[in-house]
Amino acid sequence: MIVVDFTASWCGPCRVIAPILADFAKKMPHVTFLKVDVDEVESVAQEYSVEAMPTFLFIKNGEVVDKVVGAKKDDLYACIVKHAGEAPATVSA
Numbered sequence: 001m002i003v004v005d006f007t008a009s010w011c012g013p014c015r016v017i018a019p020i021l022a023d024f025a026k027k028m029p030h031v032t033f034l035k036v037d038v039d040e041v042e043s044v045a046q047e048y049s050v051e052a053m054p055t056f057l058f059i060k061n062g063e064v065v066d067k068v069v070g071a072k073k074d075d076l077y078a079c080i081v082k083h084a085g086e087a088p089a090t091v092s093a
Contacts, residue, residue: 001084002032002059004048008039011053013071020073024080031084058083 005021007014025033038045038053048057048064058066058079065083068075 001030001080002034003080004057004059005033005035006038006045006048006050006053006055006057007035008037008053010039014054017054017071017073017076021076024077028080028084031080 003021005014005017007018021033025031036044038050048055050057052069054069054071056068056076056079057064058068060083066079068079
C-alpha cells in the first residue's frame, strides 16, 4: 500500500505532522510513503482533487481506497492499519 502526503512548504499543519509521518514510515516498512509538494507538482494535486493541506491518499493496487484531510495523527494511523495492517513483528535472536 502507498500513502501519499500532499503537502506545501508554507503549510503549518504539514510541518507538524511531518515528523509523525516519518515515525510511521520507520515503524511500517511494509508501507510506501510518498510526499508531493502541491506547489511543485500542481498537476498531480489537481488530478487527485486535493484542495487542502495536508491531504493523505491511500492507494492500493493502483486505486485510491481512502483519504484523510488534515493533520489528524489518530485518523491517519487508523487508516494505515485499516488498509495495510500492523507492522510485522520483528524477531530477535
